Amino acid sequence: MSQFQEKTQIIRIERLTTDIIRLTLESSRIVSTAKPGQFVMIRTGNGKDPLLRRPFSISQIANGKYFQILFKVVGRGTALLAHCREGESLSVLGPLGSGFRIHSNGPNCLVGGGMGIAPLLFLGKTMARQCSAPPLVVLGARNREELAPLVDDFAELGLSVHPATDDGSFGHHGLVTDVLKNLGLGDDCMTYVCGPHLMMTAVHLFCKDRGYGCQVSMETAMACGMGACLGCIVPLEEGGYGHACSDGPVFDAKELLWEVK
Ligand SMILES: Cc1cc2nc3c(=O)[nH]c(=O)nc-3n(C[C@H](O)[C@H](O)[C@H](O)COP(=O)(O)OP(=O)(O)OC[C@H]3O[C@@H](n4cnc5c(N)ncnc54)[C@H](O)[C@@H]3O)c2cc1C
Ligand code: FES
Structure with missing residues (x-):
């Protein structure tokens, strides 16, 4: 250690x-x-x-x-x-933990909610350097106060940002999935998602429906952070459990067992 x-x-x-x-x-x-x-x-x-x-x-x-x-x-x-x-x-x-697996040939779309936006900034900067095309970015939060400073960070990287807020004070009034539906993502799009569990479930279902790839970062409670306890287990589709800290936090959404199918 x-x-x-x-x-x-x-x-x-x-x-x-x-x-x-x-x-x-x-x-x-x-x-x-x-x-x-x-x-x-x-x-x-x-x-x-x-x-x-x-x-x-x-x-x-x-x-x-x-x-x-x-x-x-x-x-x-x-x-x-x-x-x-x-x-x-x-x-x-x-x-x-494991990081996001970047699809260098895109198209890529980053989807963040609340503090789940944090890891996507590093991802967006890396993609802007490595990928053939910059990713689209869809960010959601409760209101303008919480979202505007984070949107500015992505805009400074030259990325195109689509904001959504619960109260309509900044960008789309509603959910990030509403925004995704109107973006016209390419057929082989890969989404990279981090945020509240309900939001990630909705984005996973949206991607599954359209055949898009979906990687999710699971921000479960953690105790050791190194695979040595059972503080962070997440149920897997194939049965059994994975450790969010060492097998994740980033998983292919298809590997996880979601409450809603
Ligand atoms: C891999 C990973 C990355 C994370 N990255 C960030 C980040 O970049 N920025 C950030 O603000 N937070 C992040 N979190 C969440 C952050 O770890 C928690 O907010 C923090 O541990 C809370 O500690 P606390 O002592 O202040 O609150 P506590 O007293 O431990 O908890 C206060 C309240 O927050 C809730 N809570 C605690 N942990 C979480 C969690 N993981 N998810 C949702 N609710 C929680 C508790 O249920 C409780 O209601 C991340 C979590 C994980 C697992
Ligand atoms: S936090 Fe201990 S095993 Fe993941």
């Missing part, structure tokens, strides 16, 4: 909204090996409270030594993280 663990310094803290925060951390080792879709486990307190590290997607890398995480304050661990200061160091384990 020790080769994955290190103290990383917080270089920059940006508050995008009252409860959505971006941290820039320094680690040449993590940056040199990280793939889009992978995550890190961060100790958010003194190691006793909370006892367990918390998982966060690597949302961007830059300049060979900086990586970013983007998180929302939802409980004790993220609240502690929100109170960190620039210059402090965090104990970070990673990069962990």
